Amino acid sequence: MKVLGISGSLRGGSHNTKLLRAAAEFLPPYVEFELWDGLKAVPPYDEDDDIDPAPAAVAHLRAAIAGADAVLFATPEYNSSIPGQLKNALDWASRPIATNVLRNKPVVVVGASAGAFGAVWAQGELRKVLTAIGARVVDAEVAVGHADERFSDDGALADEDLRDQLRETVDMLVEETHLRVAAAA
Amino acid sequence: MSTITEAKHSLPTGTWNVDPVHSQIGFAVEYVVGTFRGSFSPLDAKLAVGEDGTTKLVGSVPVAGVRVQDENLSAHLQSPEFFDAERTPDISFSATEVRRSGDEIAIAGDLTIKGTTHPIEANGTITDPADDPYGGVRFGLKLETTIDRTQFGLNWNNPLPNGKPSLANDVKLAAELYLVKE
Numbered sequence: 001m002k003v004l005g006i007s008g009s010l011r012g013g014s015h016n017t018k019l020l021r022a023a024a025e026f027l028p029p030y031v032e033f034e035l036w037d038g039l040k041a042v043p044p045y046d047e048d049d050d051i052d053p054a055p056a057a058v059a060h061l062r063a064a065i066a067g068a069d070a071v072l073f074a075t076p077e078y079n080s081s082i083p084g085q086l087k088n089a090l091d092w093a094s095r096p097i098a099t100n101v102l103r104n105k106p107v108v109v110v111g112a113s114a115g116a117f118g119a120v121w122a123q124g125e126l127r128k129v130l131t132a133i134g135a136r137v138v139d140a141e142v143a144v145g146h147a148d149e150r151f152s153d154d155g156a157l158a159d160e161d162l163r164d165q166l167r168e169t170v171d172m173l174v175e176e177t178h179l180r181v182a183a184a185a
Numbered sequence: 186m187s188t189i190t191e192a193k194h195s196l197p198t199g200t201w202n203v204d205p206v207h208s209q210i211g212f213a214v215e216y217v218v219g220t221f222r223g224s225f226s227p228l229d230a231k232l233a234v235g236e237d238g239t240t241k242l243v244g245s246v247p248v249a250g251v252r253v254q255d256e257n258l259s260a261h262l263q264s265p266e267f268f269d270a271e272r273t274p275d276i277s278f279s280a281t282e283v284r285r286s287g288d289e290i291a292i293a294g295d296l297t298i299k300g301t302t303h304p305i306e307a308n309g310t311i312t313d314p315a316d317d318p319y320g321g322v323r324f325g326l327k328l329e330t331t332i333d334r335t336q337f338g339l340n341w342n343n344p345l346p347n348g349k350p351s352l353a354n355d356v357k358l359a360a361e362l363y364l365v366k367e
Contacts, residue, residue: 098260104271134264136271183272 001177002032004068008075008086008126010040015112015147016074016119019166022157023072023110026170036064045091058092062101065093070106070177072170073130077113077122087129094133103134106176108169110142112150118143138176140169192287196234197314197324201364203230203244204323208362210246210276214334215353217345223253225276232364242280242292249274267341273300285311292328298337305330307360314366326362331355 005020017035024033041057049055054062065071075082094100109126111119120143130137142165144150144157152158157166205227213222230244248270251262263270280294281304293306307330314324334340334356342350 097257103260104265131266134260134266136265180271 001030001070001174001181002034002068003027003173003177004064004071005033005035006039006071006073006086006089007035008039008073008083008122010085014076015114015144015151016076018151018155019074019110019112019142019144019147019157020072021155022151022163023074023166023170025156026167028174031174034064034068036061038064039085039089042085042089042092045088050092050095054092061089061093065101065105068105069181070108070173071102071135072173073107073109073126075109075111075119075122075126077111077115077117077119080121081125082122082129086126090129090133097134100133102130104180105135106138106173106180107135108138108140108173110144110166110169112144112147114146114148116145118145118147136176136180138169138172140172142166142169194285195238196232196240196283196285196311197366198234198236200367201232201234201324202367203228204363204365205229208360209252211359211361213357213359214355217351223251226250226252228362230362230364240280240283242283242294243278245275245277247275267339269299273298288312290326290328296332296337298334299339301337303332303336305332307358309360317365322366323363326360326364328360328362329357331357 005024007014007017007020009016020035027033038057038060042061043049043055043057053059075086093102107130109123111123113119123141123143127137142162144162150157150159150162157163208228209224209226210228211222211224213220225246227250228244228246233241248263248268251259253259262268277297278294280292282293284291288310290311291306291308293304295302296305307328309326309328312325314322317323333354335354342352345351
């Protein structure tokens with residue numbers, strides 16, 4: 001089983017990228033985890049460019065999602081919603097609509113923010129977008145507020161309650177993925 | 186001289202299989218300003234009527250067989266937020282009671298959609314068996330009922346600018362069944 005991690009934040013010290021790494025620690029040992037690092041390279045969506053072959057960064061994104069059994073998203077919150085570049089990447093991934101690589105794919109959304117609320121509104125928006133795309137969105141949420149204070153120097157999530165929530169959320173994603181993999185076998 | 190015809194109260198005896206080419210389940214649901222229609226096919230159904238009148242009717246149709254006029258809409262209907270075809274690939278029905286009076290018929294039974302089962306009752310008409318052009322014998326059933334889709338976990342909606350839902354909860358189902366004698 002392979003899980004892809006997609007962080008909606010681009011900056012090097014991103015709390016959300018740390019959150020993905022922290023989540024990956026809770027994956028069972030037999031699960032391969034890949035942190036996707038191609039977000040910045042995705043061009044703006046333009047239907048004129050949505051042809052075969054797709055732009056290289058888009059082809060990479062689609063192949064990474066297609067090659068994973070599940071996707072773990074972590075999103076920051078910009079103006080009560082998800083970062084434009086994450087939405088742009090998902091708009092690319094959602095095409096062609098009827099056969100897109102996220103259709104039926106188990107996904108889960110978590111989020112971190114420097115503010116108090118842990119990107120809960122952005123997480124809600126991202127779940128809405130993923131649902132519309134046709135993904136199997138796991139009904140779970142982890143909101144890491146005051147993210148500046150939640151990670152230790154080595155990047156570990158230092159809050160025990162949040163660690164428990166994150167573990168439970170990762171377990172739910174793995175369980176959904178097992179159901180899908182078993183059904184396809 | 187007048188002829189008195191006694192109304193029939195049972196179905197034709199024998200085992201009957203649905204003709205999947207000509208049978209379908211239509212649906213109609215209010216959407217925004219009109220009625221949106223589509224259908225499901227191919228049907229798989231079998232009716233067995235014993236000499237003593239005992240009747241067994243079971244049927245199913247694949248969710249992947251939803252017929253609408255756009256492949257993207259079809260994909261949406263099959264996605265996890267709608268029928269979830271991957272996890273619950275079939276819609277099924279099993280009759281619990283059949284009542285006939287002349288050419289009118291009522292069938293009660295259990296309808297399962299998206300893994301959730303609820304009792305329904307459908308009403309309609311039945312024809313007498315007739316020889317068909319293919320060397321067989323068949324009769325027709327037309328049945329209608331209305332279900333509340335939200336009872337079956339089909340909760341999708343999209344609010345209109347005035348805040349009201351764009352898609353109604355009540356869905357009319359209309360079955361057109363051609364049943365061919367085995």
